[in-house]
Amino acid sequence: MRVVVNGRELETDVAPHHTLLDVLRDRFGLTGSKECCAEGECGACTVLMDGHAVNSCLVLAVEAEGHAVTTIEGLSDVDGLSPIQDAFLATGGVQCGFCIPGMVMSAHYLLEHNSAPTTTEIREGLSGNLCRCGGYNQICAAVARAVRGATRARE
Numbered sequence: 001m002r003v004v005v006n007g008r009e010l011e012t013d014v015a016p017h018h019t020l021l022d023v024l025r026d027r028f029g030l031t032g033s034k035e036c037c038a039e040g041e042c043g044a045c046t047v048l049m050d051g052h053a054v055n056s057c058l059v060l061a062v063e064a065e066g067h068a069v070t071t072i073e074g075l076s077d078v079d080g081l082s083p084i085q086d087a088f089l090a091t092g093g094v095q096c097g098f099c100i101p102g103m104v105m106s107a108h109y110l111l112e113h114n115s116a117p118t119t120t121e122i123r124e125g126l127s128g129n130l131c132r133c134g135g136y137n138q139i140c141a142a143v144a145r146a147v148r149g150a151t152r153a154r155e
């Protein structure tokens, strides 16, 4: 399969049962996306495919052929973390950290489509992501902080 990951065109052989998550982690070494439930329940494996948030454990690798995928590794660059990553760091929105890449990708997707979400909309936007540590308040606070930062930047 060929797939564009974080702006780079990559190629690998896959078996029909391999998922996009398998390929990202095991072939391309992009281990930021996590595997937990492997059945679309927890959101730990969330990536963007052609700009849409998807559970990469539910996408067969062959279905990603020719598409553009963004993983958590693709949000930061040489200049540093993205605003939403910075907000998680500043807010202490991370406990064990396992769910956080998926949370960040879902939050990034939410803010791409709604630059000023309400608290309810933030919660709804993250409702497909489970945190086993239960730190939802700080996670939502991190997203709210990113929203405030973006609002100030626009003023």
Ligand code: FES
Binding pocket: 034, 035, 036, 037, 038, 039, 040, 041, 042, 043, 044, 045, 046, 055, 056, 057, 058
């Ligand atoms: S590992 Fe994909 S949704 Fe849980």
Ligand code: FES
Binding pocket: 094, 095, 096, 097, 098, 099, 100, 130, 131, 132, 133, 134, 135
């Ligand atoms: S921070 Fe531990 S699972 Fe969410």
